[in-house]
Amino acid sequence: MKKLFPAPWLSLALWLLWLLLNLSLSLGNVLLGALLGFLAPLLMAPLRPQPVRIRRPLSILRLTLQVGMEVVKSNVEVAWLVLNMDRRPPRSAFVKIPLTLDNANGLAALAVISSVIPGTVWSELALDRRVLLMHVFDLDDEQAFIEHFKQTYERPLMEIFE
Structure with a gap:
């Protein structure tokens, strides 16, 4: 699961941000935002300097x-x-x-x-x-x-x- 979603919180945030910026909950925007939330962290994972661990x-x-x-x-x-x-x-x-x-x-x-x-x-x-x-x-x-x-x-x- 970690390989498919290297940063699940980032995926969720990108998806929600996409929906917020488009001000639409149409099927196309929901799917496109989900695709963005899935692909962006996956493609950018090699660029991350270290895993994010939030303490508090x-x-x-x-x-x-x-x-x-x-x-x-x-x-x-x-x-x-x-x-x-x-x-x-x-x-x-x-x-x-x-x-x-x-x-x-x-x-x-x-x-x-x-x-x-x-x-x-x-x-x-x-x-x-x-x-x-x-x-x-x-x-x-x-x-x-x-x-x-x-x-x-x-x-x-x-x-x-x-």
Whole structure:
């Protein structure tokens, strides 16, 4: 069964996402979504760096809610800064964040999260995976930003993946 469905949760998620994006439960969409959910993980299995083992599923829900709140908050902050740029220009900076997380799947999730939050962009990961270089649109206190990033995103991902 594992050979046919190397990532059953991913298959289910792709199928549901297909149906959601098409806003249709027609037979064609149900079958096409099922085919996508079946074939995509099967064909992409050799590209996965390591199997995904989720340690604490409830942490996913907490992290998702936290990221959602951060997206809204950051959107408002970035919009305010852009609208008031003539009064105070943003203090952009590159920040080196030391990482404890070393799971490849966790790092991939961290890359997605940091790219989704307005005002931050994942720039580079050191070859040893111990330091992340991130561009921050407006930075007041570098140490406070690093602590917030590690506490809010890295720690929950470590709970989930390690």
